[in-house]
Amino acid sequence: MSRLLIIEDEEVIRRQLARLLAKHGYDTAEAGSVAEAEALGLQDFDLIIADVRLPGVLGTEVIERARPVPVLIMTSFASIRSAVECIQKGAADYIAKPFDHDEMLLTIARLLQGGLQSRQNAALKKDVARDFPVSGMVGDCAAMRAVSDRIQRVAGADITVLIRGESGTGKELAARAIHERSARAAGPFIAVNCAAIPDSLIEAELFGHEKGAFTGATQRKQGLVEAAHGGTLFMDEVGELAPAVQARLLRVLQEGEVRMVGSTASRKVDVRVLAATHRDLEQMVRERTFREDLYYRLKVMELMLPPLRERGDDVERLARHLLERAAQKLNRGGIRLSQRALAAIRAHHWPGNVRELGNAVERAVILCDGPTIEPEHLAIPVGAAPPPPAAAGQTSLEDYFRQFVLQNQDRMTESDLAKALGISRKTLWERRSRMNLPRRREP
Numbered sequence: 001m002s003r004l005l006i007i008e009d010e011e012v013i014r015r016q017l018a019r020l021l022a023k024h025g026y027d028t029a030e031a032g033s034v035a036e037a038e039a040l041g042l043q044d045f046d047l048i049i050a051d052v053r054l055p056g057v058l059g060t061e062v063i064e065r066a067r068p069v070p071v072l073i074m075t076s077f078a079s080i081r082s083a084v085e086c087i088q089k090g091a092a093d094y095i096a097k098p099f100d101h102d103e104m105l106l107t108i109a110r111l112l113q114g115g116l117q118s119r120q121n122a123a124l125k126k127d128v129a130r131d132f133p134v135s136g137m138v139g140d141c142a143a144m145r146a147v148s149d150r151i152q153r154v155a156g157a158d159i160t161v162l163i164r165g166e167s168g169t170g171k172e173l174a175a176r177a178i179h180e181r182s183a184r185a186a187g188p189f190i191a192v193n194c195a196a197i198p199d200s201l202i203e204a205e206l207f208g209h210e211k212g213a214f215t216g217a218t219q220r221k222q223g224l225v226e227a228a229h230g231g232t233l234f235m236d237e238v239g240e241l242a243p244a245v246q247a248r249l250l251r252v253l254q255e256g257e258v259r260m261v262g263s264t265a266s267r268k269v270d271v272r273v274l275a276a277t278h279r280d281l282e283q284m285v286r287e288r289t290f291r292e293d294l295y296y297r298l299k300v301m302e303l304m305l306p307p308l309r310e311r312g313d314d315v316e317r318l319a320r321h322l323l324e325r326a327a328q329k330l331n332r333g334g335i336r337l338s339q340r341a342l343a344a345i346r347a348h349h350w351p352g353n354v355r356e357l358g359n360a361v362e363r364a365v366i367l368c369d370g371p372t373i374e375p376e377h378l379a380i381p382v383g384a385a386p387p388p389p390a391a392a393g394q395t396s397l398e399d400y401f402r403q404f405v406l407q408n409q410d411r412m413t414e415s416d417l418a419k420a421l422g423i424s425r426k427t428l429w430e431r432r433s434r435m436n437l438p439r440r441r442e443p
């Protein structure tokens with residue numbers, strides 16, 4: 001049994017995490033500060049999970065003191081910058097608080113597996129990976145079995161994979177699964193959402209930044225590509241990259257080299273890039289907004305995640321799985337879905353896919369006082385959603401979004417619309433602006 005040490009000064013969080021880990025079969029010890037942790041013997045554990053802000057000594061100090069034991073850093077101050085800093089200091093990985101239980105468990109499993117793998121020979125590693133299904137990914141329909149099979153096949157090949165699928169279909173989860181099954185599993189997995197970083201900052205964030213190269217007083221700031229050295233860089237929404245960034249990324253893929261902004265020198269990097277998009281990259285190539293050479297470099301292998309509405313019975317499996325996850329998170333054991341709720345879940349078209357389903361189930365757990373979730377708690381807009389696309393796959397998510405907003409905006413608030421679509425109000429607003437679908441003003 002793996003021994004885990006949690007260093008966290010907020011008792012409620014520490015206890016909750018300890019319970020979660022104990023429930024999943026880990027032997028856990030707890031400490032409220034670095035000093036308390038040292039008294040327990042840092043080297044006696046298989047993995048240490050440490051908060052950054054601790055009384056006295058910072059949690060990041062543990063990284064050095066605990067070597068060679070891997071340290072997973074938790075912080076409430078989630079930013080790409082702090083993630084990079086933790087990784088630079090040698091953290092095995094980084095997780096933002098409040099953390100998702102599944103994400104925490106997956107990360108721990110991966111880090112422990114990383115330690116285990118370094119003690120095993122390569123042949124054994126391959127067998128271990130082959131025998132287990134893709135961890136954390138629920139899905140038994142034919143399309144998801146094909147996805148799972150392809151993940152197993154591409155994982156070990158160290159090639160670039162372009163992961164496609166509508167928003168919320170699990171592209172990041174698939175990328176993590178590929179990383180975890182690859183020879184890079186013990187290296188960092190860095191995920192970046194290219195659409196979330198302003199154009200003015202993205203080059204420096206990705207490739208790093210060097211100041212004063214010509215004055216002699218050089219200051220270097222490492223980028224995410226370098227931070228992923230030895231591991232995997234997952235670039236979500238890669239279709240949003242500006243032309244200059246596309247050119248730099250091509251260099252990384254072709255030459256295995258990165259050149260910082262403001263520098264003339266290149267450095268070698270060993271990074272596997274996994275990219276994802278819900279955009280029509282072929283169309284973008286035709287319109288010359290996405291480089292053709294980069295497109296071919298990225299799609300060496302493709303992985304297509306089907307929309308939830310095409311996964312048959314998986315929707316029910318996922319609903320139960322997400323319910324268990326939400327009930328655990330919100331401490332509501334024993335709560336279940338009524339037959340009517342399950343029927344409503346099967347009938348809904350889930351334009352926001354698994355993420356929308358997860359949000360609906362979590363909201364229902366919060367709203368439901370008794371032990372049984374009814375359709376009303378799920379707030380699925382019964383009868384409001386447009387019928388399923390006649391030729392599924394031909395109607396784009398954008399058409400679906402437009403139709404849904406136009407049909408429901410008179411009777412739903414912006415918050416309800418966003419919730420029903422499984423997106424944030426900010427994303428709703430951004431999509432409205434992009435699709436020239438202005439919000440109706442009250443008369």
Ligand SMILES: Nc1ncnc2c1ncn2[C@@H]1O[C@H](COP(=O)(O)OP(=O)(O)OP(=O)(O)O)[C@@H](O)[C@H]1O
Pocket residue numbers: 102136137138139165166167168169170171172173174236278318321354355358
């Ligand atoms: N097959 C699955 N089994 C269990 N959970 C899933 C599955 N697919 C997705 N999820 C969950 O749904 C949520 C959304 O998944 P994820 O972030 O991977 O989607 P995405 O396609 O990358 O979304 P976006 O394009 O909006 O970034 C996550 O909480 C993820 O854990």
